Amino acid sequence: MIRSISWKNIWRNKSRSLVVIVAVTLGIICGVLLIGIMKGWVEQRLHDAIYNEVSHVQVHNKEYLKNNELNLTVKNADELTGIIGSFPEVKGWVKRTKMIAMVNTSWGNTGVNIYGVDPEKEKQVTEIWKRVIPGAGEYLDESKPGNILISDKTAETLKLKQYIITEKVLSSLRSEKVPDLILSKLDTLKDVRFRSLKDFREALKGELKMKELDNYGKMIIDKALDYRIRNKVQITVSDETGNPVQGTFRVCGIYKTTNTSFDQASAFVNAEEFAELYDGKGVLTHEIAILLNDIESADLVKDKLADMSPENEVSTWKELAPDAALMNDYMVMYYVVFIGIIMLALAFGIINTMLMTILERTRELGMLMAIGMNRRKVFSMIMLETVFLTLVGAVAGMLLGWSIIELLGKTGIHFSTWGEGFEEWGFAAVVYPVITADFFLLITVMVIVTAIIASIWPARKALKLNPIEILRTE
Amino acid sequence: MKVIEIRDVHKIYDETEVAVRAVDGVTLNFDEAEFAAIVGPSGSGKTTLLNLIGGLDIPTLGEITIAGTNLRTLKSSELIDFRLHNIGFVFQSYNLIPVLSAKENVEFIMTLQKWPRKERDDRTFELLKAVGLEDRINSRPAKMSGGQQQRVAVARALASRPKFVLADEPTANLDSKSASKLLEIMEKLNHEEKITFIFSTHDARVVKMAHRVITLEDGKVVSDEVRE
Ligand SMILES: Nc1ncnc2c1ncn2[C@@H]1O[C@H](COP(=O)(O)OP(=O)(O)OP(=O)(O)O)[C@@H](O)[C@H]1O
Ligand SMILES: [Mg+2]
Secondary structure: OHHHHHHHHHOOOHHHHHHHHHHHHHHHHHHHHHHHHHHHHHHHHHHHHHHHHHOOEEEEEOOOOOOOOOOOOOOOHHHHHHHHHHOOOEEEEEEEEEEEEEEEOOOOEEEEEEEEEOHHHHHHHOOHHHHEEEEEEOOOOOOOOOEEEEEHHHHHHOOOEEEEEOHHHHHHHHHOOOOHHHHHHHHHHEOOEEOOHHHHHHHHHHHOOHHHHHHHHHHHHHHHEEEOOOOEEEEEEEOOOOOEEEEEEEEEEEEOOOOHHHHHOEEEEEHHHHHHHHOOOOOOOOEEEEEEOOHHHHHHHHHHHHHHOOOEEEEEHHHHOHHHHHHHHHHHHHHHHHHHHHHHHHHHHHHHHHHHHHHHOHHHHHHHHHHOOOHHHHHHHHHHHHHHHHHHHHHHHHHHHHHHHHHHHHHOEEOHHHHHHHHHOOOOOEEOOOOOHHHHHHHHHHHHHHHHHHHHHHHHHHHOOOHHHHHHOO | OOOEEEEEEEEEEOOOOOOEEEEEEEEEEEOOOOEEEEEOOOOOOHHHHHHHHOOOOOOOEEEEEEOOEEHHHOOHHHHHHHHHHHEEEEOOOOOOOOOOOHHHHHHHHHHHOOOOHHHHHHHHHHHHHHOOOHHHOOOOHHHOOHHHHHHHHHHHHHHOOOOEEEEEOOOOOOOHHHHHHHHHHHHHHHHHHOOEEEEEOOOHHHHHHOOEEEEEEOOEEEEEEEOO
């Protein structure tokens, strides 16, 4: 009986009930989305940090990390790699040469770390080969000498990135259904070469209206972008004695990870060719990068290696990419803070609505207490109302939240307008939210519990009503 | 045994400068199956007295005993339970639960008292028939006239066979035709069910139908006459 009254009471003031239902639904959706996005981000950052940048464990000469000198190579590198290869935890490993170099073209120059790698072995440990931009050349190939793989960011600094509206670009835009009006406006820019994105944007702004730019700007920029692949770049490194030595490489491809800082500091060449440049005696190993089967065994492998080879410095991904490690550790704290805020908002909403409900029904509640409905029953009647509202909202929220995450997990969320800012910090501009069933349930349970706790106060307020005073004021 | 014994009951409100003696030394008894009206000018203490009898309020002085139980001996939670099992109430308005049908409203107290479904259904139908609303069983209060709502309230008050029914100005919001009809029904049920009715009223035509008329003035009983 009480249950049925509560259920029917919900539908008395439909719009108000809807407010509570929507609040709960939104609470769950927001919670699920927030956590999904954060988890997606953190997992992406962790994955990229490990698979593009630092692997799970690295070995260096103790001095090398302080002082990147040519002769500070990993001690007993060959012996060590033999041992590493025999560890059951290890999935793959590579040796690398790593030197600071000056790279220049006739239009620009920049400093980078040049990694001398074995291109094929490198594929077993890092995913840089997968990060080569489609249409922007290819990954290093041992059989093709003299190649260097640079990042999009480096290409930009070296002015190897240009924007040019060719006939091909125009016809491709036409096939994408860009209106003729816009194409005719672009005609004035035809075959003009822009060496920076900024200049090209300025030029577009001069020709197109704001609205047109919003709609087609990104597409035009994407199509007009042209990397000058096969261009020669000059590289300067210091040899053993500290004298600069120079060599010329050809850009074979352009890669781009989600971390601009890593990108602008890293270029890759074939290790043996690199060795010829700096001394010609053989390949030096400054770094051993190790990929494990399970991230959890990083500390174990580090300890084993450190014991075996005290003369080298062994570091885990946590030390090499502290930002990713920190994110990972503090993730839970962020969840708590964000969910806390959502729950607080929810609680306020519910307290407010339920107080209004009770205010509106004082006469009825007074009558019920007068004819003999006890406090426990009045209390549970009001509580049940909130519980029902919350459950309806929770079901809606769970269904919607799950579908939204499922959908966005496939398409990703594009933060394109702020994308550049994010990538400076190593976060991708496209996030694929993920959520595990346990977190999903946790949020749902928390929302329901919050709603119920929030309704205790209004329900207690109802109990304090004095029936005779209410009945007297007719 | 008397159904209600009221012994020298006073109710004094002294929140204001001048203490108000709303009920001022009332002694009254009620037997089974009485049909009694409490009359008197506005402010004479009718509502206050009915609230005291109904266990909604506690006298400042004096004792009220209902079917052998002195109300003073009950804690507030016991008092609610006592009302549920012994007293039927009809108020001037807001008697019914808006989201429930006529049938469900009549059943309400029996449900709180945990009657078995079959007995509940039979009793509900019997009473709704007695108040002439057997065709409105599934109507919600908002779909019924004021008189019909008050008849449902009377049926609800009687449903669990309480010791007596209290009705504070049950006809105040009704036109005279509906008022007479309600009183006729109340009288008939009083006769059939042998349950005491005590109601307050301002309406002379309603007073005429009472078997006993108690007149209050300034919280005191000034006359108590039984008519046949
Ligand atoms: N809670 C209260 N505090 C102070 N005085 C009160 C309170 N309740 C009632 N009174 C006073 O007690 C007196 C009796 O009031 P009561 O409502 O019992 O009269 P009544 O006969 O029912 O009047 P009416 O015919 O207008 O309903 C009045 O003077 C009223 O002002
Ligand atoms: Mg009154």
